Amino acid sequence: MAGAPETHEFDVLVIGAGGAGLRAAIEASAAGVRVGLICKSLLGKAHTVMAEGGMAAALANVDERDSWKVHFADTMRGGQYVNSWRMAELHAREAPDRVRELEAWGAVFDRTKDGKILQRNFGGHRYPRLAHVGDRTGLELIRTLQDHGVHQGIDIFMETTVVSLLKDGPRIAGAVTYTRERGLFKVFRANAVVLATGGLGRAYKITSNSWEGTGDGHTLAYDAGAELIDMEFIQFHPTGMVWPPSVRGILVTEGVRGEGGVLLDKAGKRFMFDDIPENYRNQTADNEAEGWRYTQGDRNARRPPELLTRDHVARCIVREIKAGRGSPHGGVFLDIAWIKRHLPNAEEHIKKKLPSMYHQFKTLAGIDITKEPMEVGPTTHYAMGGVRVDADTEMSTTVPGLFAAGECAAGINGANRLGGNSLSDLLVFGKRAGEYAAKYARETRAPQVRTDEVEAAIRSTLAPFDRPQDPTGPYQIQYELQEMMQDLVGIVRRQDELERALDGIGKLNARSEKVGVVGNREYNPGWHTALDLHCLLTVSEAITRAAIDRKESRGGHFREDHPGKDDAYATFNTVVWRGPDGTMQLRRQPNPPMPDELKKIVEEQAKA
Numbered sequence: 001m002a003g004a005p006e007t008h009e010f011d012v013l014v015i016g017a018g019g020a021g022l023r024a025a026i027e028a029s030a031a032g033v034r035v036g037l038i039c040k041s042l043l044g045k046a047h048t049v050m051a052e053g054g055m056a057a058a059l060a061n062v063d064e065r066d067s068w069k070v071h072f073a074d075t076m077r078g079g080q081y082v083n084s085w086r087m088a089e090l091h092a093r094e095a096p097d098r099v100r101e102l103e104a105w106g107a108v109f110d111r112t113k114d115g116k117i118l119q120r121n122f123g124g125h126r127y128p129r130l131a132h133v134g135d136r137t138g139l140e141l142i143r144t145l146q147d148h149g150v151h152q153g154i155d156i157f158m159e160t161t162v163v164s165l166l167k168d169g170p171r172i173a174g175a176v177t178y179t180r181e182r183g184l185f186k187v188f189r190a191n192a193v194v195l196a197t198g199g200l201g202r203a204y205k206i207t208s209n210s211w212e213g214t215g216d217g218h219t220l221a222y223d224a225g226a227e228l229i230d231m232e233f234i235q236f237h238p239t240g241m242v243w244p245p246s247v248r249g250i251l252v253t254e255g256v257r258g259e260g261g262v263l264l265d266k267a268g269k270r271f272m273f274d275d276i277p278e279n280y281r282n283q284t285a286d287n288e289a290e291g292w293r294y295t296q297g298d299r300n301a302r303r304p305p306e307l308l309t310r311d312h313v314a315r316c317i318v319r320e321i322k323a324g325r326g327s328p329h330g331g332v333f334l335d336i337a338w339i340k341r342h343l344p345n346a347e348e349h350i351k352k353k354l355p356s357m358y359h360q361f362k363t364l365a366g367i368d369i370t371k372e373p374m375e376v377g378p379t380t381h382y383a384m385g386g387v388r389v390d391a392d393t394e395m396s397t398t399v400p401g402l403f404a405a406g407e408c409a410a411g412i413n414g415a416n417r418l419g420g421n422s423l424s425d426l427l428v429f430g431k432r433a434g435e436y437a438a439k440y441a442r443e444t445r446a447p448q449v450r451t452d453e454v455e456a457a458i459r460s461t462l463a464p465f466d467r468p469q470d471p472t473g474p475y476q477i478q479y480e481l482q483e484m485m486q487d488l489v490g491i492v493r494r495q496d497e498l499e500r501a502l503d504g505i506g507k508l509n510a511r512s513e514k515v516g517v518v519g520n521r522e523y524n525p526g527w528h529t530a531l532d533l534h535c536l537l538t539v540s541e542a543i544t545r546a547a548i549d550r551k552e553s554r555g556g557h558f559r560e561d562h563p564g565k566d567d568a569y570a571t572f573n574t575v576v577w578r579g580p581d582g583t584m585q586l587r588r589q590p591n592p593p594m595p596d597e598l599k600k601i602v603e604e605q606a607k608a
């Protein structure tokens, strides 16, 4: 054993300093309880900082026809009706207040001519709804929350990775961590723990996610007895960079299409007009002129097909590539430069509206997007699945005292998330998680932390040093997993391939349990990668098992062998949890019926 670990005590411990974690910490701290905040990178570096396009909230600043009801209906339709309707309702109702609150705390949003928060178009949103700061909205969100949070007396632990949650009987008791720099262990005792650890895109080879997106929160919760839902639904964003290879997967914001960008095949044909789904037909433009007018704010025009939901656009792109109509490096073309046909000052306009995209392509690919088209293709972007929580409080359905918010929680998005709904989700449910975690902490006695549990967590974290040294072993397993998930559990799935993947995950799991590392505990990336494997393999198994069980196609889950939507699958969520023997269990959890008043909203909006 490596000496007694440092210990800390809090009422509420927040794990993750992205938008969800910061918002939760602010709220808990405002309730007057002691709050600790842990993150595995530096403060300000969480994945949220990369968010570009904006946050969705029915402020109705640009189009007064917008309302929470339209936002709610859009979110349910985007999620193909397997969303938690209660979460979708809370999100749509509360997002405007959360955005205005952010403004009051100092966020400098882009403005309408009359000084209101400007809102832009995004896929699946009926009206311009995304409050934004150019294409750097995540940066502004994080900056504002951090500025606000530092004055609240929150204790922050950076470059500190949680490896295990602690329990006191059925309830949560705290967490065990190690520091990246020194490899030292710390133990945190807390009445309530909020997980806000973000996504899991690093389970795939091509992803827009930062290095932190290894599914840690999903796995910590699963190991602690929480349930995960909707794991089969992975969002493949239609537009990631495809060239050069070193930048493959980096996101090209949907804001490009929101500002008028169009998708073209190698012959210059705008292929998205060829396939407009029936349930979006009456909301979608059927000619180029109307589509352009929509992007320029014509209230009577319908959205161009490039702004259909992400799952659909990604599949259309894959179809073009497979049919041999793709771009030279295996993508399709995304052209914003063409708007010079309509706007005399197009170059300045593009640089002003999409400064990061201009800079990204110029520096990484040598492309000037004001003059030439970009090459883009789908990239693993967002996990709709995550910890199953109570919609109002964000507490785990099975582990008292464990809360989850942001991308590591599930429910609001159903089978597919609409762009922009994540940033507002972080604010709405981050706040709720912080509020209810503080309430829970006040109402419960301090938990007992068991020494044997702490020791077991430390022993298993150090185990890779006790095994035969293998300098490349952890990287090789990670590489093979990412390749396999990309090829066999990607955008287009089939029973035989999914079964092969499950078998492969089992074998990689066995190898990972024996993998050794070289060196010592100080800044040792081989060791960190070996520890990440447990999380990557756990979420990969959950995704694959849930994908095998859902024998239909819906949102982010497309089965080539079951290409249609099946009504029988519209009535439940897939739940996975850890059985008493340590194996992954799965069940179909029926959705509670939607109340009549919400049903009415959905029906009215479907006709509109």
Ligand SMILES: Cc1cc2nc3c(=O)[nH]c(=O)nc-3n(C[C@H](O)[C@H](O)[C@H](O)COP(=O)(O)OP(=O)(O)OC[C@H]3O[C@@H](n4cnc5c(N)ncnc54)[C@H](O)[C@@H]3O)c2cc1C
Pocket (backbone or CB within 6 Å): 015, 016, 017, 018, 019, 020, 021, 038, 039, 040, 041, 045, 046, 047, 048, 049, 050, 051, 052, 053, 054, 055, 056, 137, 138, 160, 161, 162, 163, 196, 197, 198, 199, 208, 209, 210, 212, 216, 217, 251, 381, 382, 405, 406, 407, 408, 419, 420, 421, 422, 423, 424, 426
């Ligand atoms: C390039 C890009 C652009 C995007 N643009 C938009 C957009 O415009 N609008 C929108 O709505 N959504 C967008 N998204 C999605 C959105 O940014 C994310 O879903 C969201 O930011 C996730 O926030 P979060 O707070 O849940 O987690 P994150 O911001 O991912 O933060 C996770 C935190 O958890 C910490 N952590 C993780 N594991 C551990 C551990 N084991 N121990 C300790 N700490 C840990 C990390 O250090 C980090 O601080 C975009 C995503 C990408 C990749």
